[in-house]
Structure formats: structure tokens, C-alpha cells
Amino acid sequence: MTKPFSIAIHGGAGTILPEQMSEALSTEIRHDLEKSVRAGHQILARGGDAVAAVVAAVKVLEDSPNFNAGRGSVLTHTEMVEMDASVMHGKNANAGAVAGVRHIRNPVELARDVMEHSPHVLLIGDGAEEFAFKHQYQYTEQDYFVTDRRYEQLQSMKEKGLFALSESKYPDDNKHGTVGAVAMDQHGNLAAATSTGGITNKQYGRVGDSAITGAGTFAENGNVAVSATGMGEYFIRKTVASEIAARMRYLKEDVHQACEAVIQGDLKAMGGEGGVIAIDGDGEIHFAMNSSGMYRASIDIDGTLTVKIYVDE
Template identity: 75%
Template sequence: MPFSIAIHGGAGTILREQMTPELQREIEAALEKSVRAGQDILSSGGSAVDAVTAAVKVLEDSPHFNAGRGSVLTHREMVEMDASIMSGKGKNAGAIAGVKHIRNPIELAKAVMEDSEHVFLIGEGAESFAFEHDFLYTEQDYFYTDRRYDQLQSMKEKGLFALSEFRYPDDNKYGTVGAVALDQYGDLAAATSTGGITNKQYGRVGDSAVIGAGTWAENQVVAVSTTGMGEYFLQENVAADLAARVRYLNETVGQAADHIIQGELKDRGGEGGLIAMDKSGNAYFAMNSSGMYRASIDPRGKCKIRIYADQD
């Protein structure tokens, strides 16, 4: 069977004029490290679930992406992280939201899927489950970066939840990371992880932790991970809707992705994108924004890394 993997590091307004060569090299290197981590597992006969977990962990460990180490800060200057994972085989899934002391949230989502009777755990309960299953307690200091602190102060001054000025090339990017994969056994999987939105309050949770909105995997149909304005992706149930269009309307994955991202979602003002993989291991990238950090390794082993929307 062919096998392949694709990843994303968030979509939104990513400006060439703000991107330095050094920063671009660092981001592209992290994307390549992520996609190759997943590919290494697939090529050695590993599962799609393990591949997407490994790929997302690399992005969570990088300060360049809004997940894990590089997560944005809440109104109270804390990090609250969400993640979800789904296996196309049997449609098993796991999700967590609002965790503050877990270094790699995607690993916890995977543990919920594999080691609990539940699908979705939140906050203190999710962390209690984590520590009972030998996850290490990680201090908040680990997640702090100067960039995210500066972003929060800028937004607090203006009373905003979306940035109106740019200090970095992707300040107005909806920071989520994700991966989709097909393994040698024909199984699909998808995973998504995020730090949410800067200056969020009230325990806000977006689409990344929600099975059907931010993550979906169904064998012989599609695997999907989304990134964008979470409230719109929740309302449109984007990931599951894409799968339904493939299943019931016999659309290709590309047709279904474009219909949602360029049609219904865009018409409502929902900016963002998604990555999807069909049952043959073909990766699709759809976005209605100026860019999306993304990379893929196709069934022939060819690696592609892209940032801007106008790159094929």
C-alpha cells in the first residue's frame, strides 16, 4: 500500500514583506523536520496515528507555531492548549481542551483515545488523567515566549482578540498545527493542536479540539485537519462536512475542500484553511487566506514545503 503524510502550521495573513530570510529558513526547517518525523514512522511500517502524533509533536516543540511551546497567551497571561486526534480505523478519537501543564497536548489526546473510555476531557480533569498516566507536569514558564507576551500586551492595549498591526510576518495567522496521514495498511489518521487565540477569556475553546470541526479521519473517505477562525469552523462543522461531501455527493477531496473553504466558509467571513488526505494518499491544501504553513511527502517520497497561497 502507498503511504504519505501532510502537515500544516496554521493559516491566515502571512506577509512576505515581513518575512526575513532567517525566519523563513527556521520555519521551513521546522516544517520539514515535522513531516519527516511522521514519514520515518510510516516508512518503517508504523501506524498513521503514530505518524501524525510524531509530526505534531515536532511543531508543538517549536516556538514558531501556536501550539505547545509557542502557544499564545490568554487574557490572564496563561497558556491553555487544546488538541484532538482521530483514527480512520473504527473512527476512534481523543480530545483535550484547556490544559496548562502538558508539554505535548497531542500525546494526551492520543492517550485519551487509547487508554480511556472517553473521547473528550477538559481542564483539570484532563490533567488529572494525564498525571495518572505518567505524563510529566510542565511549568507554565516553559511555554512563555517574548513574542507571545508582546502580542498579548498589544492586544490588551487595544481591547482586541485579533491583531491589527504586524510585528511578525504571521501575527494575524490563526495558529494551529496539524497532520494527516495514510499508512501502509490503508488506515488514515488526523491530528490537530493549538494554543487558541491571543487574549482569550472565559475558557474559550475553538475547533481544534472538536472532533468533526477541526479533526476528522475515516478510512476509505478522508483525513482532515483544519486551521482558521475557530468559531466559524465550529459552526460549519468543517472537517466532518468535508467527509460527508466525499461520502454522499461523491465529490473528490479537492472539490469538497474548495467548496467549503472558498464557498460557505468564505462567504461567512471565515478565514483559514485545511489539509486533507484521500484514501490513496493524495494530499490537498485549501485556504482562503494569503498563506498557510504546510508540507507534505507524497507516496513517491517527494517532499514539498510551502508558505504562501500562490505557491503550488
């Protein structure tokens, strides 16, 4: 017996204000969000697996220069792109992740292949890329990922001695532009995927929550799938994604209660800004954020499409 299916995606949360957003950029971003969620939904509609759906959705956002993942990733202190991604399948708690990759066009695909074609969960740096090339991935030059916007952003950060997305002249400066997707397929499987370029001007091989199972990504059949976006260090310390799952599993909170309790509760009290997208075992979707906006879209079990940016939409 097939079940209803649904999908939700995000392109980052943070200080996203209408007065800072041009109409042209808003239209472009909304188009990307719709394209992403439709790509994943088409797979679900054909009876495809939830993992295939979330990977397809995230790839669309990685390929867009408008988000901090894949092409358009922010730059490190040494003017490089270093990307992280993770995928989790709720059926057998299987997971795969990569961190610090520099020459892989779609890190979310590599994270999936770590999950499906290796005995490991997390591969980093040169080792992750060695694994990729053994599995016929193409070497992608850094020039593909770097945009003028991100280069200017890095210079602004260096001048101010900062290492975040909070102090430059772009409309999404104070935004944590991680991208992600969660889905439930017709077989009741839940899956989540998350991908990011990290933070501007990062040093020392820093890795955030996007590559950490249970922090930025989590999926458990019959319970919930979660993808997070925000200040990674806080999301790791609070193990945000697994905390939401635990509240649902043990306290019997619904997806709305659990997400809000974590995002508006301890995480916010710690100083952690950001949000999550989540989907429960019935395909119910929830977006939670303690910021002024989150790029997001969904197609629910009734087939209704929504695309939103600001917190009050």
C-alpha cells in the first residue's frame, strides 16, 4: 500500500529583510526554490526513494550561484571553496557525509555515495576526493565555484577581521546559506540531506553542522527527518536534529512542537540563530526559525506548493 508523499527544502536562514532584497533577486531565488522542490517531488511522484528526492532537490540549489553550497559557496581565508554535505536514510539509519571537499561539483551526491558505496559515514578533504575519483566523479576546478559576489564578500570580511556572513553589503549577509531537503516517499521512507560552503573567511579546516549526522541532518522512519541551517557551532553543541527526533520519540511531541521547542528554546538561549525544516512519519511538514527569514519551499501531501522567504509569510 502506497502512502502519501511530500517534500520540503531550504536555502538558508538568518537576517533576510524585504528592504534589503531587490525584486529581481527575490524573483530569482523564489524560482530556484520552486525548481528545487519540484525536482525532488517529481521523483517521489514516480514512486522513487526519499533519498533520491532529497539529493535531486539539493543538487538544484548547489548548482545555483544564489546559495552557499556548491557553485556560489563562500570563500575561506585562503580564497578557496571548501564544502560539506550529508545524507541520511531513515529506513536503516544509514548515513553518509563529506567535509572540506574542493573539487566536487555536487557534494550532496558524494555524501550519498559514501553512504551507499562505502562502510564509512564521514570522509574528509583529500580522502573524500580520492574516494570520489575512484567512483568516476569529475575533477571540477575551483574557478567553477567562485563568484564575484563571494570574492568581494571575503575581502570585506578580511578588512573587518571577521569570519561570518554578518557584515557585508549583500542582502543575505547575515544569513547562513546552507541548503537542505527532507522528504517522505510513497513507501513511508524518510530522508534528509544538507549541503554548505561553510562560513566566509573560515580557517583551520573548520567544519560546521551540515556534515554532522544528528546535528545538521537526521532521518528516522516513522518519526522525523530534519535538515538544519544556522550557526553551525551551536547546532553541533545542541545536536539540534537528533534533539528534535528525541523529543518526538520519547516525549511524543508532534513535529511542530518539537521543532519550536528546540529552535526557540535552548538553541536561542545559547545565542544560536537559524532554523530547520522537518517532516514527520505522516508527511506533515514544519519550518521553524528564530531569525527574520528562511528561504524555503514545500509540496505537501495534497500537492500544494508553497515558496516563502520571510518569517511572516
